[in-house]
Amino acid sequence: MNDATSGLPQLGQWKGPEDLRLLQEKQLRQTVAWAARSPFYRERLDAAALPTTAADLATLPLTTKQDLRDNYPYGMLAVPKERLATYHESSGTAGHPTPSYYTEEDWVDLAERFARKWIGISADDTLLVRTPYALLLTGHLAHAAGRLHGATVVPGDNRSLAMPYARVVRVMHDLEVSLTWSVPTECLIWAAAAKVAGHRPGADFPGLRALFVGGEPLTTARRNRISRLWGVPVIEEYGSTETGSLAGECEHGRMHLWADRALFEVYDPKTGTVSTEGEGELVVTPLFREAMPLLRYNLEDNVSVSYDDCPCGWGLPTVRVLGRAAFGHQVGGATITQHKLEELVFSLPDSYEVLFWRARAESTVLRIEIEVPDEHRTAALEELSASVHAVLGVDSEVVGLAPGTLIPHEALTAMPDVVKPRSLFGPDEDWGKALLYY
Numbered sequence: 001m002n003d004a005t006s007g008l009p010q011l012g013q014w015k016g017p018e019d020l021r022l023l024q025e026k027q028l029r030q031t032v033a034w035a036a037r038s039p040f041y042r043e044r045l046d047a048a049a050l051p052t053t054a055a056d057l058a059t060l061p062l063t064t065k066q067d068l069r070d071n072y073p074y075g076m077l078a079v080p081k082e083r084l085a086t087y088h089e090s091s092g093t094a095g096h097p098t099p100s101y102y103t104e105e106d107w108v109d110l111a112e113r114f115a116r117k118w119i120g121i122s123a124d125d126t127l128l129v130r131t132p133y134a135l136l137l138t139g140h141l142a143h144a145a146g147r148l149h150g151a152t153v154v155p156g157d158n159r160s161l162a163m164p165y166a167r168v169v170r171v172m173h174d175l176e177v178s179l180t181w182s183v184p185t186e187c188l189i190w191a192a193a194a195k196v197a198g199h200r201p202g203a204d205f206p207g208l209r210a211l212f213v214g215g216e217p218l219t220t221a222r223r224n225r226i227s228r229l230w231g232v233p234v235i236e237e238y239g240s241t242e243t244g245s246l247a248g249e250c251e252h253g254r255m256h257l258w259a260d261r262a263l264f265e266v267y268d269p270k271t272g273t274v275s276t277e278g279e280g281e282l283v284v285t286p287l288f289r290e291a292m293p294l295l296r297y298n299l300e301d302n303v304s305v306s307y308d309d310c311p312c313g314w315g316l317p318t319v320r321v322l323g324r325a326a327f328g329h330q331v332g333g334a335t336i337t338q339h340k341l342e343e344l345v346f347s348l349p350d351s352y353e354v355l356f357w358r359a360r361a362e363s364t365v366l367r368i369e370i371e372v373p374d375e376h377r378t379a380a381l382e383e384l385s386a387s388v389h390a391v392l393g394v395d396s397e398v399v400g401l402a403p404g405t406l407i408p409h410e411a412l413t414a415m416p417d418v419v420k421p422r423s424l425f426g427p428d429e430d431w432g433k434a435l436l437y438y
Helices: 016-035 039-044 065-070 104-114 138-148 165-174 184-196 220-230 338-345 374-392 409-413
Strands: 084-089 099-103 126-129 152-155 179-182 210-213 234-240 244-249 255-257 262-268 273-275 278-286 297-306 318-321 328-331 334-337 357-361 366-371 396-401
Touching: 016 278, 084 104, 099 104, 104 138, 104 244, 126 138, 126 165, 138 152, 138 179, 165 184, 165 409, 179 184, 184 210, 184 220, 184 409, 210 220, 220 234, 220 338, 234 255, 244 278, 262 297, 273 278, 328 357, 334 338, 338 366, 338 374, 366 374, 374 396
Parallel strands: 126 152, 126 179, 179 210, 210 234, 366 396
Antiparallel strands: 084 099, 234 244, 244 255, 255 318, 262 273, 262 278, 278 297, 297 318, 328 334, 357 366
């Protein structure tokens, strides 16, 4: 199935916010009816007065991440279990996991939303998926989007002995990969691994035309550095494990909420009020999810939403995610965030070849370590120390490390030879690797 025949709303089928609201409310009645089938929402909804408008919906309590955990595994299920296509869980949960499940029809909506990249995905593309599969949604999501549009999908996975970085680079080069999906840091590690393998990232991968990234904070400076390094655009998206893709970039670099496929609210936790735009926590009601409907699900991400016109013509609200840059540590009288510091690190000249860094915020000093070749070390340390003092207003101790210190050379070159259990070894083999499958 492709997006021309799915029957779901497509870009360009509405004009302005009011038209978009009518489109949302046309589907909302069905969405609420689906939700009423689940044990969790059955208790919340009054069957005689189901919400049919956004204003009606706003009278319902918010759904929280804890609600999902408390209703593990199937308390949110709204269809017979035999209709489920996949089951997923979020990563790093404490206590009960956060479950998510989808029907085959739900997956069409998921895949179409992910595929809304302004550069497009087509049958001419070879798409490397370099995020985890397993119980997480992210790898399966990109895989489904690629297949929906006829692309050749390379299931690269992540954190897998079967796909070390040396193999990633070989596949990217030999298969002429044109699109990739990963966290932004992966793109930097690939560049280092490519260099070790004798390749130039910006010249020896001519098939590459875009890097799709998400799942990690990304500053403008680091995005631009990655783009210059590979010579292609870096296209970011925003979403969650529980909902899939919620927003994507247009060609003008603005992030747009997929408001034709979900109803969004901006919630002010101080007053308890909601609005269609402004700053607050993002609340989402996916409109085309049947297996596990979510009504007013609070993502707890601090955002700024506006309906300002954009030259792209999509007619969708713009979102800026604020929460990712908010957390910081005190150094002296200043609050240091990763976002602020990353901007300074990746504002160093490209010629210094600084890709990897780490820092520790102490009470009176900011300790920073960067990987930098010997010939650029003095200049890089002096410039970064000066910019930290000038921009952040704190004292720093900047140390230069040899390349291969923070990201070990072995991680870029190793090809693990044990990816299946093995018990019998020859006389000159290392039988310490017996049964190494963990």
